[in-house]
Amino acid sequence: MTTVSIITPVYNSTKESYIRSCDSVAQQSSGDFEWIVVDDGSEIRHPQADIVLEKNYGPSVARNLGFQISSGDIITYLDMGDELNPDRVKNLIELFDKNKCQLLFSAYYIVDDGQPFLFDPFQYIGTTDFPTAFEYIQLLKQQNISIPLGVAHIRKPFVQCGGFQRGIVCGEDGILWRRMVGRMQLSDILFSDDVAGSYFISQNGQSRSQRRFDMGGFAFGGDLRDNGKYLDEQWFNEFNSKGLYD
Numbered sequence: 001m002t003t004v005s006i007i008t009p010v011y012n013s014t015k016e017s018y019i020r021s022c023d024s025v026a027q028q029s030s031g032d033f034e035w036i037v038v039d040d041g042s043e044i045r046h047p048q049a050d051i052v053l054e055k056n057y058g059p060s061v062a063r064n065l066g067f068q069i070s071s072g073d074i075i076t077y078l079d080m081g082d083e084l085n086p087d088r089v090k091n092l093i094e095l096f097d098k099n100k101c102q103l104l105f106s107a108y109y110i111v112d113d114g115q116p117f118l119f120d121p122f123q124y125i126g127t128t129d130f131p132t133a134f135e136y137i138q139l140l141k142q143q144n145i146s147i148p149l150g151v152a153h154i155r156k157p158f159v160q161c162g163g164f165q166r167g168i169v170c171g172e173d174g175i176l177w178r179r180m181v182g183r184m185q186l187s188d189i190l191f192s193d194d195v196a197g198s199y200f201i202s203q204n205g206q207s208r209s210q211r212r213f214d215m216g217g218f219a220f221g222g223d224l225r226d227n228g229k230y231l232d233e234q235w236f237n238e239f240n241s242k243g244l245y246d
Helices: 015-026 059-069 088-099 133-142 155-160 172-182 208-214 233-242
Strands: 004-010 033-039 074-077 103-112 115-119 151-154 189-200
Touching (some): 004 088, 033 059, 074 088
Antiparallel strands (some): 074 151, 103 115
């Protein structure tokens, strides 16, 4: 039976955010999933946390740790404060089983001050010129399809790419997706009109991206070269055995 792991990093979430995300997980139409919550050093421990870190390391570390204890065939993400479509788990299992893909991009709603609009990543890489498979992959590698809510993948490419890069807390997800794409054939990648859920831009009146920027982590602050340090299975195995805060 195919199962899904939903990984959620959390840091000082509000009660409203907690209830919104919890309700969306509880209301899934399929029960073939596990929800892994990693408390990233919150001042007050999150009541659903499977792992609690002693200080705030950032979402990359939290998601990597969530992956390490996960057991699902398919991995997807839910940031605290966002919500999943009630059929998200069911749709993921059906799409991956039917298409045998490795990486799935889905549309999602972006909610700003209560006004939702649909973001479809396919619109940003699609073209009427019908590119070759190679050109299509190059287009995908140039995109920063960042919001993890709209992405799901099987386990293998995450391990091959070494997971999320520690030290980056804004744009870290887009960097990982581009690494994955670079290792795949076009047949491994699927765009779906399945709507993943809703991403809420602001919490407590402050942009989530601005809060991450204030933490000092941004997409161009680390070593992004394909030098093997982050991108091979040997490195991930070392990271997996030693932990992330040695």
